[in-house]
Amino acid sequence: MHTIDGQQKQDIKSMTLEELQQDFARQGLPKFRALQVYQWLHRGVSSFEEMTDLSKTLRGELEAKYYISVATIEKKQVSLYDNTVKYLFSFPDGECVEAVLMQYHHGYSLCISTQVGCRMGCTFCATGKSGFARNLAASEMLAQIQAAQRDQGVRVSNLVLMGMGEPLDNYENVLRFLELVSSPKGMQIGMRHISLSTCGIVDKIYDLARRKWQLTLSVSLHAPNDAIREQTMPVNRRWPMRELLEACRFYTQTTHRRISFEYAMIQGVNDSDACAKELARRLEGILSHVNLIPVNAVAGAGYEKSTAQRLQAFCRILEQKGIAATVRRTLGSDIDASCGQLRRRHKEEVT
Ligand code: SAH
């Protein structure tokens, strides 16, 4: 429930088709009306007015009871190198989140945010540094996709939950979003085309595994041991690496899906040969792939990115030890495409 124009209104785009049907049935409306409305919502309309096959009376009734979440483009940056588009979206309460649209040979992939800010406080991350404001509703995650699609006139075929926020710290809403976005009567982006990135909320990884969805799990590891990981990722104190890697092993064994381990290389912190060897040992026997990227320098963090040669050398050690690894190409490097940076600058500009 939200108060809009002084009235309590319900978030209709976060409702599943079944919930909408039940709600409509309670109001004495026929079942097929719920499907009609659901399809309009998932095609991305921003008002009930646009639902032209409903009577004016019904549109008015819906307007009185529900609201439709939309994301408004506040800022937009287009990369000169590779057509990557970075958005700063705002919601009616004034909060902003970022999303990045990337073009690959197989289609368009959108990286979306799941929270305004983040509670996890990783020291290298711009989002972590700017604190936490609130969770996003499922409808606000859908709204980011719809706004990007409308802006570019394209269909997004792949999703990455790797923007601002920790998806597993907003678990209920993220689960609801995943069900909605993959639903046959909705946008139909299948689980195989969705990646979810987490800093390692262990109990939720077990829960996700048990659902046996064909989702790709990315785990932000960024260190080969607790001593280093604790320095940069406070979450490691709650769930140390041994517990995290056990959960990852369970995830791969239960879902038969490979896990992507993210590893941002920070000069002099986690990028030595010894780190590579230790990492290889820790990942032994887990169906995995390591993505190495140079850390993106964030103001105030005091970290330098490792050199390209260091990344290559680190990658080679992992491969020699039988761990699949790649040095990831970074898209949109000229437009701060790493999460949290655009919002942080925007906030500094307006305050
Ligand atoms: N909270 C989730 C997803 C959002 S962060 C998570 O942490 O996985 C998305 C990715 O960007 C994560 O892999 C995160 O570790 C990485 N990241 C954050 N700040 C970065 C930086 N300055 N340089 C490189 N990667 C960064």
Ligand code: SF4
């Ligand atoms: Fe949050 Fe992920 Fe940033 Fe850590 S890296 S602060 S978990 S968004």
